[in-house]
Amino acid sequence: MKYIQSSVEQVRLLERFSNKSTSGTLHLTATHLIFVESNNTATTAAQEIWILHHHIASVEKLSLTTSGCPLVIQCRNFRVVHFVVQRERDCHDIYSSLLRLLRPVSYDELYAFSYNPKQNEQQREEGWQLIDLGAEFERMGVPCDRWQLTDVNRDYKICETYPRDLYVPITASKPIIVGSSKFRSKGRFPVLTYFYQEKKAAVCRCSQPLSGFSARCLEDESMLQAISKANHNSRFVYVMDTRPKLNAMANRAAGKGYENEDNYSNIRFQFVGIENIHVMRTSLQKLLEVVGSRFLSVNDYLLGLESCGWLRHVKAVVDAAIFLTKAVTVEGASVLVHCSDGWDRTAQVCSLGALLMDPYYRTIKGFMVLIEKDWISFGHKFADRCDQLDGDPKEVSPVFTQFLECVWQLTEQFPQAFEFSEWLLLQIHEHVHSCQYGNFLANNQRRREELQLGDRTHSLWAFLLREQQNYLNPAYCPTYADTHPVLEPSTLPCHFKFWRNMYHQFDRSMHPRQSVLKNVLTLKESNCQLEDTIKDLETRLQKHGISPPTPDPQASPRDQRILPTRPHSLILGAPLSRKEAQRQQEEEEEEEEVGEEVTECCSDTERTVEGSSGTERKESYSDLQGTYGAKAEPAVVSLEFGVARMTC
Amino acid sequence: MEFSEHIKTANVEDVVLRRPFHPPMQGTLCVTGHHLLFSNRDGDSSRLVLLLLRNIDAIEKSVENLLGYSSLFSSTGQSQRPSVSSGTITLKCKDLCVLQLDIPGMEECLNIARSIEYLSSLDIVSDMYPFFYRPLKLSLQDQWGLSSPEQNYAQMEELQDRWRLSHVNKDYSVCPSYPPAVIVPHSIDDETLVKVAKFRQGGRFPVLCYYHRKNGMVIMRSSQPLTGANRKRCREDELLLQAVIDGSGLGYIIDTRSNQQAQQARMTGGGFESKSSYSCWKRLHRQLERGKVLQESLIKLVEACGDHSHSVDRWLSKLENSKWLSHVHTALATAGLLAECVERDGHSVLVHGSEGTDATLLVSSLAQLILDPNTRTLDGFLGLLEREWLLAGHPFQHRCAHSAYSHARLRLEAPVFVLLLDCVWQLARQFPLAMGFSEPLLLRLAREVYASDYGTFLCNSDQERCAAGVKERTHCLFQFLLKPSEREHYSNPLYEPTELAIWPSIQPQSLQLWRGLFLRWTQHAVHLEKAQEELRNLVIECRGAS
DSSP states (O other), X not given: OTTSSEEEEEEEEEOTTSSOEEEEEEEEOSSEEEEEEOOOSSSSOOOEEEEEGGGEEEEEEOOOXXXXXXXXXXXXXXXXXXXXESSHHHXXXXXXXXXXXXXXXXXXXXXXXXXXOSOOHHHHHHHHHSOOHHHHHHHHTOSXXXXXXXXXXXXXXXXXXXXXOEEEETTOOHHHHHHHHHTBGGGOOOEEEEEETTTXXXXXXXXXXXXXXXXXXXHHHHHHHHHHHTOTTOSSEEEEEOSOHHHHHHHHTTTOOOOOTTTSTTEEEEEOOOOOHHHHHHHHHHHHHHHHSTTOOHHHHHHHHHHHOHHHXXXXXXXXXXXXXXXXXXXXXXXXXXXXXXXXXXXXXXXXXXXXXXXXXGSHHHHHHHIIIIIIITTOOHHHHTTOSSOOGGGOOOHHHHHHHHHHHHHHHOTTTOSBOHHHHHHHHHHHHHOOSSTTOSSSHHHHHHTTHHHHSOOHHHHHHHTGGGGBOTTOOTTHXXXXXXXXXXXXXXXXOOOHHHHTTTOGGGSOSSOHHHHHHHHHHHHHHHHHHHHHHHHHHHHTTOOOOSOOSSOOHHHHTTOOOOOSSOSSSSOOOHHHHHHHHHHHHHHHHHOHHHHHHSOHHHHHHHHHTOHHHHHHHHHTOOGGGGSOOOTTTTOOOSHHHHOO | OOSGGGOSOOEEEXXXXXXXXXXXXXXXXXXXXXXXXXXXXXXXXXXXXEEEGGGEEEEEEEXXXXXXXXXXXXXXXXXXXXXXXXXXXXXXETTSOEEEEEEESHHHHHHHHHHHHHHHTOOOGGXXXXXXXXXXXXXXXXXOSSOOHHHHHHHOGGGTTTEEEEOTTTXXXXXXXXXXXXXXXXXXXXXXXXXXXXXXXXXXXOEXXXXXXXXXXXXXXXXXXXXXXXXXXXXXXXXXHHHHTXXXXXXXXXXXXXXXXXXXXXXXXXXXXXXXXXXXXXXXXXXXXXXXXXXXXHHHHXXXXXXXXXXXXXXXXXXXXXXXXXXXXXXXXXXXXXXXXXXXXXXXXXXXXXXXSSHHHHHHHHHHHHHOGGGGSHHHXXXXXXXXXXITTOOHHHHTSOOTTOXXXXXXXXXXXXXXXXXXXXXXXXXTTTOSBXXXXXXXXXXXXXXXXXXXXXSSSHHHHHHHTHHHHSOOHHHXXXXXXXXXXXXXTTOOOOOSOOOOOOOXXXXXXXXXXXXXXXXXXXHHHHHHHHHHHHHHHHHHHO
């Protein structure tokens, strides 16, 4: 591929929310677009931005200006970069190369197949075995006397978008399953996704019935009957159609639709009104437009939040999950959830409901299991929704992003209930789009097996678990689950907030300059280290036959020097890319060489404070100036104030 | 004064109290001169709820069962009690809490409501509770206040060669709202000051409020000059300002009104420093809302927070409509600009609006927090409030007479101080390690400023406070907050002092609604508070160990 491996010098990177810019060199490699700030001051490390081609959602070449040719790149992780390339030809070269690079047509071109962390084959295989859904169903108490594992889909013959292993009521015979699957869109018949052991109530999922205006299917009716019978606590089963009623009715004209309560005995039918993927896509686009505009006023911001409707949609999903949770935990009823195809809204509602019901899913490992189960194995179309291959833009939709946001909204309401912090959510979001790991590639399990992802790629879960201390929520209280096994979130609209750290993850000037989260994590970590040192010293003492004195928390100064190691990534803003993290580490190592004392006084936090006082701040204050603007403003506006002086 | 004449019914039995986070309680209600006392005896344990009458912002009463039905108290699980009639009093407090009292007996209910209405709106300072509050732990002999202008001046040796302490206002005759001693340029004598004072509204001539050690630049504050329609000049005023920038050649005036407002002020005798008379001063206009607009903004915000409808759109539009966050934004942006002028541009700044007792203080104190690490400690912050708000003459009694629920006609109320606390909270959110004090301190201050056991926020100026004997006959809140027992609760365990300026981000996405204050009484505040407490303990534990 000759169009890659090129470098363009003297490229300016414009800051998104100020008039500041930095100049540097742009490198294009087979996998990344890299911007390296030209290092004019020896004291500060050059800024580097690494953009994975898969992350690029769009490249736009704006019309030529006096200073050069502008190139705007928007990424799926909500990074937006604005370059100005001096020569138009260079700009065009990068532009056209990127256009070819960012639209891979076959899976083989994806980064996951070339990505190679320093890992041996055994480690790689172990990574894929970390999560075992069979064990997960066992944990829920399935199979049991009412639910069993069926082998009907062993060869993906009944439903090719479902996993091989499916759980159905014991009383649902094979003909019932086959009949039911023929009456459901894409063959996605009702199967178990979560079992609430305490009340023996089940959460099942499926796609819409092909009922049209009058069609019925006895097998499908028996299927629902079987689900209902499998739960002695309730005489009926809820059927939650997560679509707005109007949409469901429109589907009837196409021979699809929803269950007719008259045909099914003992069901309670309920619409919950979550909008479809197209509405969500447009809504998020509008949101990004609003928050992406420069010099946004508070009023326009709030009005924009309102008019884009994003938070309203997020709340609709959470509301639906609350409905599901109440039906299961309070009424002890089983619930069947579906939307149209049963892989978008259904996945959102089922997984969020399970998260509310089961404390296990609020742990790091449990959350991975949840995503593996309700999203990956049940065939959420990650490839289409996340636009992994060049495909139909109408199929792209931020359904999974929205799910992550719902989870974030819950973590904000229940700060002690989740083992993980928002960085885990952000990191997962990053990699859903990065195509760096095999987990989220393709649309369903069957396709993943064809691609032999297990043999050819690495698992994200292994990577995340390895560095899980970075994703811990310091406020997490494991005993919280004892007092609050089921979470009951508030549905008051004031509890739904804009997720700045997601949508402005890379606009660090907007973030708090110091992070409580990080600080507490560091404290905790250093405490553990201290304790280890004490233990270690004690054992050594014992070896020498000296009984340890009473433990002295004020350990010797020697030990204290081990203290100030801080987690490398997650400094304040987004998780760092691999490269950045590496650099950070090197930097810190260098610092340590200078002397341990230095590390202590020149802490990261301080460095960030200083870094934060960048000139972009000053411009933002002055940009607001109103009526006096016609006259020449004082030097305050244009001066580059002594940022460099203040930075280490 | 005798309060008892306003208390017709002092005691009522079998009252049911409903308040957030607690199950309804049945017990005895008692009205005293300054408090509502509710006690409930439940077996052995007796619980007492004490509510300062001053804290009550609005009272709503409704009488039920006029026809003599027996009332049902489903919550207490008791059988029906025969009762002729009953009433419900809803108390909306200035700390934004809403309580409800179900009182058997219409007569009693109305009597109690009347007492509350009267006693909660007393406005004679010497009748207020701080003059009666005598806790065992505190003594009236303790020092009142943290520091005097003299002490402040003595501490800042660097400025003493160019600045002097003037006692021209020692009997409050030059400026009634200033403290007896102020800091002014060395070269300006008291006689000149008297003349300048006549040229400034309310006599608030320019005084020093902050000296920036790094470059020797200062922040001055004053009220508007009385130039009037015919552009009057005052030689002494010009001299004073010239003395401020002596040597550096240029200064900025930040006018907290829009240019248009400043022009209009001339029609009523006010005005601004014109370019021709003050050639070395550059005026910048930033419109900060004050007075009624601000009060109405708070009322709308609190209304929005109390609206329990489930529509996100409605919430966001109400939040937008209240404009509160816009006010937060403008205040922080203006303070940022002021701090930039001083720190980055290296020039002195004079800040004023019209009276110089509201927005002026807001901006100058926020700028000091941004610039000066000393004001970010617990002691330093309280000291800042004392200097820049109490001694500088923010009219607390006028501004905080009523809060967001009151039905009373608005007069001089304005939540400028609450706005300050909100801005400080935003700063602390963005720099959680840079502040020595914690959110509970800000919440406590937000409550105390409206209704307090302490005398600190009484009256409108130092002069009034002296005249009313506040310093001799009440206890000082700030001194109390610094007692070892309280200090721990109000300090920030994560505090890591930094010498640097803390520049806040003022993007709308970086500003947040202050949930701790405005959504304090919703159920979910409990989760958040618990988590915060937990984190706090964790940090303290970790710090203790290492």
